[in-house]
Amino acid sequence: MPVEVLDNLLHIKEGDYLDCTFGGGGHSKSILENIGVSGSLKAIDKDPKVLKFADQILDSRFEFKNISFSDLENSFPCESFDGILMDLGISSIQLDDQSRGFSFKSDSILDMRMDQTQGLAAFEWLNKADEKEIADTFYYLGEERKSRALAKQIIEKRKKGKITSTSDLINLRFPYSRSKKHPATNIFRAVRMFINNEIEELISALKSSLSLLKKGGRLVVISFHSIEDRIVKNFLRGTLENVTLESYLEPEGKLIKPSEEEVYNNPRARSAILRVGKKI
Known part of the structure; x- marks a missing residue:
C-alpha cells in the first residue's frame, strides 16, 4: 500500500519523518522522493544486514540508525517527527534469505533472529x-x-x-x-x-510514538495478523496492555486494506491492514 502510506504519512511537505522498519529501503526512498528539500527522514532497523541498503541512499536529508523499537525513545528528542511509519512483520529480503530460516519454502538453518x-x-x-x-x-x-x-x-x-x-x-x-x-x-x-520479542518491541514503539510525534503528527502502522492489529487498534482507542493511556493518538479514518490489484501483484500483501493515528 505504498500510495496509501504516503497519502496518510506526508501531511507536511517540508516535515520530519521516521521510518521504523527500513528493510530494503523501499518506503524510505518513496518518502525522500515526496518530501521537500528542507524535509528530513530518519530510518531505523534492528537487522544489521540492511546497512548495505542504507549506505546506498546518498541524500543529505537521510540518516539511518541500526537500533530496535525499544531504543527509539533514547535515540531521538521528544516531538522530533511529523510522521512515523511502522511496517511490521518481516521484510521480503529476510524472507528470501535462506540463511535466516524465516521461510518454510526452503530447508535452511532455523535461526529466525532479526x-x-x-x-x-x-x-x-x-x-x-x-x-x-x-x-x-x-x-x-x-x-x-x-x-x-x-x-x-x-x-x-x-x-x-x-x-x-x-x-x-x-x-x-x-x-x-x-x-x-x-x-x-x-x-x-x-x-x-x-x-524477536516482537510484541514487547511493538508496545515499546507505540508508547514512544506518543512523545516522538509533534502535535498534529501522524502514526501509520501496517500490520499483518490479528495479534499485532489488535494491539494497534486498541492503542488508537486509548488503551495499551489493558491500561487506559493518559495521552493517546486519535484514529484517522477507517482501516485500509490492499486492493485486489496489489494483492495480485504482491501476494504477501494480502493480509496487510493499515491504520493511522494523529497526535492531538
Missing part, C-alpha cells in the same frame, strides 16, 4: 524450552489450536536428535485443514515473534 548477533536462535530455544513453553508460544503468538499436540511432537523429535532446520518444523504432523495457507504458517510466526 539481529543474528544477539540472543538465542530459534533452533537453540526449541532444543531447550519445555513442552508447556513451546505450546503456549504456539497458542498465544501463533493462534494455533493444535499447539499442545505440535509441542509434544517437538519434544518427541528432540529425543531422536536436535531440532536444527526449517524442515524439522515443516515435517510435523499437522491436522487436516481446508485453509490455503501452509499448515506450518502459525508456528513459524509464533517462533519468530517469540525469538
Whole structure:
C-alpha cells in the first residue's frame, strides 16, 4: 500500500519523518522522493544486514540508525517527527534469505533472529524450552489450536536428535485443514515473534510514538495478523496492555486494506491492514 502510506504519512511537505522498519529501503526512498528539500527522514532497523541498503541512499536529508523499537525513545528528542511509519512483520529480503530460516519454502538453518548477533536462535530455544513453553508460544503468538499436540511432537523429535532446520518444523504432523495457507504458517510466526520479542518491541514503539510525534503528527502502522492489529487498534482507542493511556493518538479514518490489484501483484500483501493515528 505504498500510495496509501504516503497519502496518510506526508501531511507536511517540508516535515520530519521516521521510518521504523527500513528493510530494503523501499518506503524510505518513496518518502525522500515526496518530501521537500528542507524535509528530513530518519530510518531505523534492528537487522544489521540492511546497512548495505542504507549506505546506498546518498541524500543529505537521510540518516539511518541500526537500533530496535525499544531504543527509539533514547535515540531521538521528544516531538522530533511529523510522521512515523511502522511496517511490521518481516521484510521480503529476510524472507528470501535462506540463511535466516524465516521461510518454510526452503530447508535452511532455523535461526529466525532479526539481529543474528544477539540472543538465542530459534533452533537453540526449541532444543531447550519445555513442552508447556513451546505450546503456549504456539497458542498465544501463533493462534494455533493444535499447539499442545505440535509441542509434544517437538519434544518427541528432540529425543531422536536436535531440532536444527526449517524442515524439522515443516515435517510435523499437522491436522487436516481446508485453509490455503501452509499448515506450518502459525508456528513459524509464533517462533519468530517469540525469538524477536516482537510484541514487547511493538508496545515499546507505540508508547514512544506518543512523545516522538509533534502535535498534529501522524502514526501509520501496517500490520499483518490479528495479534499485532489488535494491539494497534486498541492503542488508537486509548488503551495499551489493558491500561487506559493518559495521552493517546486519535484514529484517522477507517482501516485500509490492499486492493485486489496489489494483492495480485504482491501476494504477501494480502493480509496487510493499515491504520493511522494523529497526535492531538
